[in-house]
Amino acid sequence: MTTIPLSDETAATALGLRVEEIDESMRDRYARGIWSCLTEPGDGVAGALIAAFGAREALTIVDIDDPLAGAAAGVDAKTLAQARSRWRPRRGDVRRAFDAARRCGAQLITPADAAWPQRVDDLGIHAPVCLWVRGDASLLPAHGGAVAIVGSRAASSYGEHVAMELAADLAGSGVMIVSGAAYGIDGAAHRATLTAGGTTLAVLAGGIDRPYPAGHTDLLSRVVRSGVVVAEVPCGTAPTKWRFLSRNRLIAAMSDATVVVEAGWRSGSLNTAHHAADLSRPMGAVPGPVTSASSMGCHRLLRETEAHCITRADDVRELMGLDARIGAVDAGARTDERTRVRDALSTRGGRTTDDIARRSGLSPSETGAVLALLELSGEVERRGEAWRRRPAS
Incomplete structure (x- = not known):
């Protein structure tokens, strides 16, 4: 049975460092990178083991067959055995992922880094173990606030117009615009932010070395130059349906509020809104014509949830607790x-x-x-x- 390589020499090779540069923080970074290769996003068993033992020590549990190894993390023997059966076949993916990351210039960000977006820690054991990043990682904490603008891929001209107006206005006041780089509303939000000279974050469902959709390759290159592109799956990973759903929870977690601009009755953007609600983050929805199938999901949110009605950027700033007039935190307000x-x-x-x-x-x-x-x-x-x-x- 092939074991997971944890030597300092292997870590140095993977991270592009000299062996003498490998310390405890680098060992943890390497271990977290390995975990991202072994698991699917949001794997709660891996999250529990890492929380209990640390990333490096938890990796040793993958290669032993002790049924009680996960007891201290609250993981029973059957659940641990099932998890091992998921993780072990992916051991061979580790080297390929780190090699691909070096080729595309990706950074590996962990909770120990100043650039780590602490908002995602609210996901608990389902939080990402690390993030693979291209662009300016220092933007990830989004000190001026961050809002997710999401919606239908098959957007109408009305939906794209509203998304662009919201994104440009908010970006101009220092708010980071977060979205998923898809066609339709996502793309409109990213483009408007870039045009306004603001900061935008694209969260991908596949590896950051595989721009998706392919039609947005140029757009994502622009985002890398002035913003940041992230994924929790390693380089080389293909985007799949379940990874898009997992990605949605990350979009919600990385934002202070989520706004759905246009969405059909079963739109995936509703999934993002529900993740925001689960995190007790405010959410809003833009109303559309009552005859429009493209806005049925937004109307559903407004009717069935605590989503706020969004008609302009000031509504979003109010949702985020920002001053509607100047787009900044009210200087007279005290965080008490x-x-x-x-x-x-x-x-x-x-x-x-x-x-x-x-x-x-x-x-x-x-x-x-x-x-x-x-x-x-x-x-x-x-x-x-x-x-x-x-x-x-």
């Missing part, structure tokens, strides 16, 4: 308990004190005290046991 409670409230539906406490990270007693103050100032209202934020006048 009031801010946290406000962000945990909705203008559409009521939430209990316990729910607001869970969302804000405060205790129920602290949350109750802040809600009382916000009620006195007229910012919130109570209906029975539920609280809601008053819409801005």
Whole structure:
């Protein structure tokens, strides 16, 4: 049985370093790169093992048959055995992936790097173990805020126009535009951002050395030059249907808010919106003509979820908690308990004190005290046991 190569010599070769440059951080980087080759995005078993043992130590569990090896990570013997059967056939992919990464100039970013986008850590054990990056990795934290603009591939002229207007306005105020580089709404958002001189992030379902769709090869090259392209799968990986669905969770996680511009009833962009909701991130949808099949998914979000109605860029800035007039964080606002409670409230539906406490990270007693103050100032209202934020006048 071929084992996973973990020697410093192998790590140095893979990372393009000298052996004397390999330290503990480089060993962890190499191990995480290997994990990305062995697993599919969001593999919770791998995530649990890495969280419990560290990336390098967890790799040794792949090559042993001890059924109790995963017990400390809460992984039972049957689940671990099934995971090993998925991972072991991919051992031979590791060298090819690192070779392909060197050829295309990819960077390997891990949670230990300053460039790591900490937003993705909210995915827990389903967070990416590393990111393969082309472009300016320092842009990934998106200190000016990031919004996902997604929608139908078969977009109408109306949808593309709205996507471009939103993206250009937001990008001009320093907000990073995140999307998936697909035809239609995604492409319109990326192009408008580049034209406006803003920063855009393209999240791919396949390897970053394989531009997809092929028709967007030039567009992705432009993104690399002034923005950043990322994938959690290694170089050489083909985009597949399930990887697009996994990619959608990453788009939502890397953004402070998600806006669906145009979507059919079963559009994949609805999947991105639901991931945003699962992460307690705000989401919005752009309404379209009631007769348009291309907007049925947006209307469904507005009717069945807490999606906000988006008609202009100021609506998105409000969704993100940015000042609608200047597109920046309100200098007079303090990131204190009031801010946290406000962000945990909705203008559409009521939430209990316990729910607001869970969302804000405060205790129920602290949350109750802040809600009382916000009620006195007229910012919130109570209906029975539920609280809601008053819409801005």
